[in-house]
Amino acid sequence: MKKVISLTLMIVLIIIVAGFYLQEKQKKHGYIGVEPCVMCHKTEKQGKQFDIWKNSAHAKAYQTLLTKEADEIAKEKGFETPAAKTEACLKCHASGYDVDASLIGKKFKIEDGVQCETCHGPGSDYKDMKIMKSREESIKNGLIVYEDYKDLCIKCHNPESPTYREIDFEEAWEKIKHPVPKN
Numbered sequence: 001m002k003k004v005i006s007l008t009l010m011i012v013l014i015i016i017v018a019g020f021y022l023q024e025k026q027k028k029h030g031y032i033g034v035e036p037c038v039m040c041h042k043t044e045k046q047g048k049q050f051d052i053w054k055n056s057a058h059a060k061a062y063q064t065l066l067t068k069e070a071d072e073i074a075k076e077k078g079f080e081t082p083a084a085k086t087e088a089c090l091k092c093h094a095s096g097y098d099v100d101a102s103l104i105g106k107k108f109k110i111e112d113g114v115q116c117e118t119c120h121g122p123g124s125d126y127k128d129m130k131i132m133k134s135r136e137e138s139i140k141n142g143l144i145v146y147e148d149y150k151d152l153c154i155k156c157h158n159p160e161s162p163t164y165r166e167i168d169f170e171e172a173w174e175k176i177k178h179p180v181p182k183n
Helices: 002-025 034-041 049-054 058-065 068-076 087-093 116-120 135-140 149-153 169-176
Strands: none
Touching: 034 049, 034 116, 049 058, 058 087, 068 087, 149 169
16 A cells, blocks of 8 residues: 555656646746847947847837838738738737737837847846856757858748848848857
8 A cells, every 4th residue: 555655646746847847848938128138238248239239220120110111011912900010010020029918028129129039039038147158058048049040030031021022141141140259
């Protein structure tokens, strides 16, 4: 009888531990917005990454959806909503438009367009300096790193886009790349 109880307790314990493990594995990371990233990514040591983004078309991507021209394109493509409310437009012009509100932080602004988290993943769990100091820990906590930047760019710059035009990826990358300088 003791063996049966011990075995049953062991199985229950394994199920509980496995449940916690799976729950943690499926954890959804939250969006924090550009502001928390700026603190570290504006410095010379980090390659002034924030300035590169801020001066790019990516930073203004959402703003283009607020224009009369964008609304006309949306209507012409058969959409009944303004461009800034049309999923086909938002999916490439903004982060967080389709995210559960519980995953959107107080400082997050959709108006920031194609921002840090659009490419690097929601930052709530990797934003801390102690995590960011380790690439491995950052990735474990939601940071997305692409081995080939084209795999990322093609998600929006493709024929599915209502306003697609072919781009030279190498030329475009030169404008937006933002590596950390080697010391």
